[in-house]
Structures are given as C-alpha cells and as structure tokens.
Amino acid sequence: MADITASMVKDLRDRTGAGMMDCKKALNETNGDMEAGVDWLRTKGLAAAAKKAGRTAAEGLVGVAVAGNRGAVVEVNSETDFVAKNEQFQEFVRNVTAIALASGDDIAAIASAPYAGSDGSVQDKLTHNVATIGENQSLRRAKLVEVGQGVVVSYTHNATVPGLGKIGVLVGLESEADASALEALGRQIAMHIAAANPLALNEDGLDAEIVERERNIAREKAIASGKTPEIAEKMIEGGVRKYRQENSLLTQVFVIDGKSKVADVVAAAAKTAGKPITVTEFVRFQLGEGIDRDEKDFAAEVAAAAGKA
Incomplete structure (x- = not known):
C-alpha cells in the first residue's frame, strides 16, 4: 500500500474538485496512482470531467x-x-x-x-x-x-x-x-x-489516449449500471461520442x-x-494552468478532517 500524503490528496482535490476524504479514499483504492484516482472519482460521480489543463495555480x-x-x-x-x-x-x-x-x-x-x-x-x-x-x-x-x-x-x-x-x-x-x-x-x-x-480543433485532433481513457470510464459506468451488453455498448459509444463533440472546437455549441x-x-x-x-x-x-501552488496549511487541514472521520 502506497503512503498517501497530504500533498497527494491536495493535488487530487485541486484537479477534480472532489472532497478531501473522497480524494484520500480514491488514492487508497488506487494505491496512490493519481490518474487512476481521478478516474475512480469520476466513475463514482464525485468529480467533473478532467481536461488536459489543470486549474490556474500561478x-x-x-x-x-x-x-x-x-x-x-x-x-x-x-x-x-x-x-x-x-x-x-x-x-x-x-x-x-x-x-x-x-x-x-x-x-x-x-x-x-x-x-x-x-x-x-x-x-x-x-x-x-x-x-x-x-x-x-x-x-x-x-x-x-x-x-x-x-x-x-x-x-x-x-x-x-x-x-x-x-x-x-x-x-x-x-x-x-x-x-x-x-x-x-x-x-x-x-x-x-x-x-x-x-x-x-476537430474530433480527429483529440489525443487518442485521452479518448481511450474516456471510453474506459464510460465502460465502468455502463457495467455498474447493470444493463445488458448490447445496451451497455451503446452507452459507451454514446458517452465517447459526446465527449469528442464537447471537446472539439468545431462541434462545440457556440457560447454566443x-x-x-x-x-x-x-x-x-x-x-x-x-x-x-x-x-x-x-x-x-x-495563466498558470498545470502549475501547482503550495498551500502551507493544507496538511493540517487534511489531518483535522481525517481525525473527524
């Protein structure tokens, strides 16, 4: 079992917006793997879809x-x-x-x-x-x-x-x-x-690894839903199609x-x-996307929350 530090919990919380204890549980469940932790939270409906860029932190x-x-x-x-x-x-x-x-x-x-x-x-x-x-x-x-x-x-x-x-x-x-x-x-x-x-710019320009990751997340959700294999496959393809359209400029809905x-x-x-x-x-x-900024009191915050759990 990996040693889950306060800094790791902070990083996962910053990336997903999920609660501290949920982030700690996700890291425990995934043996400290940050990317797997993000996916674990998303399959549980505890985090929004993650994009390439992290939140502004500089x-x-x-x-x-x-x-x-x-x-x-x-x-x-x-x-x-x-x-x-x-x-x-x-x-x-x-x-x-x-x-x-x-x-x-x-x-x-x-x-x-x-x-x-x-x-x-x-x-x-x-x-x-x-x-x-x-x-x-x-x-x-x-x-x-x-x-x-x-x-x-x-x-x-x-x-x-x-x-x-x-x-x-x-x-x-x-x-x-x-x-x-x-x-x-x-x-x-x-x-x-x-x-x-x-x-x-378009769907063909999306990172293939990111698209495959979305497919795996959609698959986990479909399996968890208990649907038949045929319906589950339609759910998976529908989820991936929606992700591709929502993240490609030319297929996005114009905000204007x-x-x-x-x-x-x-x-x-x-x-x-x-x-x-x-x-x-x-x-x-x-500005600052993908750069972490230290939060001096975060370790104490996590420790306090863990003590109340």
Whole structure:
C-alpha cells in the first residue's frame, strides 16, 4: 500500500474538485496512482470531467500580439498577482510578446534574443527584474499562429491592460473574405474558445489516449449500471461520442447563441461573405494552468478532517 500524503490528496482535490476524504479514499483504492484516482472519482460521480489543463495555480500575465496574418501569445509567471500589476513587469511581458511575434515561439531563442533598450538578452532583463522587483519570475511558454491569407485574431480575458491578462487566445481564419468580417467572426470564436476551452480543433485532433481513457470510464459506468451488453455498448459509444463533440472546437455549441455548432457559425459567415472561411488553428493560454501552488496549511487541514472521520 502506497503512503498517501497530504500533498497527494491536495493535488487530487485541486484537479477534480472532489472532497478531501473522497480524494484520500480514491488514492487508497488506487494505491496512490493519481490518474487512476481521478478516474475512480469520476466513475463514482464525485468529480467533473478532467481536461488536459489543470486549474490556474500561478500568477503573472499572458500577453497577446497580432500583426497582419501572424499572432503570438506568451506566458510569463510571477509568484503573486501583485507583480502582475507592476508596470515594469507588464512592460517586460509586452516586449517579450513582441519579440515572439517577430522571431518565433521557441522559448530558448526568445530568452537569448536581444532585449530592446538594454545591453543584454531577454533572460538578462528577466534576471534584472527578479532582483529589482524582489520576486521570482519565469518565461514559461509561447506560441505562434499564422495564416497564408486571412487574419489572426486575438482575445484577452480578464485583461489587466490591453493585450495582457489571465487568458490569451489566438485563432487563425484562412479566407479571401473581407478582413473586417473575418475580424468580427474571429473575435467571437476567440471569446468562445476562452469560455469553452476546447482541447482540439476537430474530433480527429483529440489525443487518442485521452479518448481511450474516456471510453474506459464510460465502460465502468455502463457495467455498474447493470444493463445488458448490447445496451451497455451503446452507452459507451454514446458517452465517447459526446465527449469528442464537447471537446472539439468545431462541434462545440457556440457560447454566443447557445444553440449553433461552431462549424455552422463559420459556414453561415462564409455564405454571407461569399468566400470560403476555414478555421486553421487556435491556441489558448490560461495563466498558470498545470502549475501547482503550495498551500502551507493544507496538511493540517487534511489531518483535522481525517481525525473527524
């Protein structure tokens, strides 16, 4: 039997939203396997469907910038939200996003690129900021989106200042249609992406391992229901089909009207514009997703709850 620590319980609770004691039981049942623990909670109906990205657990800013048919999004982390309001930090994120837009999204290349207005690199400037602001910071990731003909549209959710916020989205639209019409459509789709958090552009783009995991969860639920094998198989396939549709951008229900599929919205816009429109790519960065943040009193909280059980 694995030694189940308070930190492990915390991690599982953060990922699933389930209660502490349920998380502890799940880890005991799965011998400390975190992924199996998530699945155990879900088969018991104690956790919501898990997605690739974890909950936000770090501070800083996500920056977005667009120039013509090219856009960049960058995440720079800090220890506290207070630093995200610092003008020096904001200027750094804004400048780094501009560098990514011009030179590409390789983090190592961005870090070694010259930093405008200084004698050093981006990394040198970051080191200077850590020393002067007095808090650890890190350049975490960047992504570029580009189309041959059309537009790349950006959207920043929970913006601290224009172009900087907690969620940054880029969406590429390939088309010969009027740029202003594409911009309007792209902004709505980008807002949808920020809200709905699709995992892939279409169903074929979903991670095969994640889809298979959903199939196994659906199978466990079907078995537990006591249905006949024929009905159980239909339940399994129905569950997987629903998961694929709900996590693929083009088959998601458009949050703007609450009824149309995103693909149908794009098709309607193309008909109005008189030109084909293709969503080629999107990227969504949520600040701190997948990063754990320590909670100093959590061990005591778990111990107290365990004592009352």
